[in-house]
Amino acid sequence: MEFRWLSRKELSLLKEIDRKELVDEVYYIRNHELRLVKEYYDIDGWLESELALYTQRLESIFDRDGIIIGAFEKDHIVGLVSLESYLINGRTMKLDMLYVSHDYRHKGLGRRLVDIISQEANELGAKELYISATPVRNTVDFYLRLGAELANPPDIYLFELEPLDIHLILPI
Template sequence: MDRSDDTRAIEIRPLERPEVVLLWQIDRRELVEETYCVKDGALHLQRQFYDTRDWPEGEPEQYTPILLDCFDHGGVFLGAFRGEELVAAGVIDARPVRDYPDLRQLAFLHVSHGWRGRRLAARLYAECRKASEGPGTAGFYISSTSTRRTVEFYLRQGAMLAPRPDTMLVAMEPDDIHLIHWF
């Protein structure tokens, strides 16, 4: 059986405000051996090993108020559920990106460890895109973790390296890879 077959049992639906805290239940375990960095305006792959076991200490407490603020300002929160279990989620901030007012930030896209490699991320990304398309929105701005798997996922979806990273977002996440996906 194709591994993607069991994703048919996944329901993607909008999250309600009280469900925002469920995002931290996503199992983000990952063994990383390579990351990207940007040098002279180009992506460069480098060997870097780390074993991510969980969300960094304090991250849920720090980012939950930010996510709730995003929700309260019309952000789109899509959850992928298998039964009652949230196995993946995507978040789009409805507010314009400061240096790119025609873009919206894809603020969160995570798939639980056991659900990776089944095209669920691509399905969720497509749903996020559909939910974002409309007047005044020309695409996504993505401040991506630098892991090879993540950056290459976004590139396969059609994103490209931002020619000029957004000043506010790069100040918040200087080690991220800043990408743009024009629709």
């Protein structure tokens, strides 16, 4: 597995990550606690509108000197992680995206990408990562296993951008 910073022209490789997933539980915040709710979604891949927005988001992060790292297996991208370039409250950096292709999940790749981006953030002065996680159980549970906790309170600006997400803080 090769890990490397992506160039701006490579950001469209995001579309090659297989994001299919069967979801049967999602988290909601109720009374400042996580609550699991049965909901079913069959995520078959990228919606074109979503992919365009996420690619633009990566371009914006890149243009602000953020960090975008790809994981490659035999020259094929199988994972991606991105980090905003600025500190929040002088100690926190936002882990903006983390995607791992379907066939590479539960094999340590996500953890490896978080470890790599955590090291980069730490070198830039961060003490923790802010994560606005999709409320899917697998995603939230992944971050909780890494040691993340609910952001209490969540960052007002970031919460307004993604109010349905689960907002977490991961010490690094």
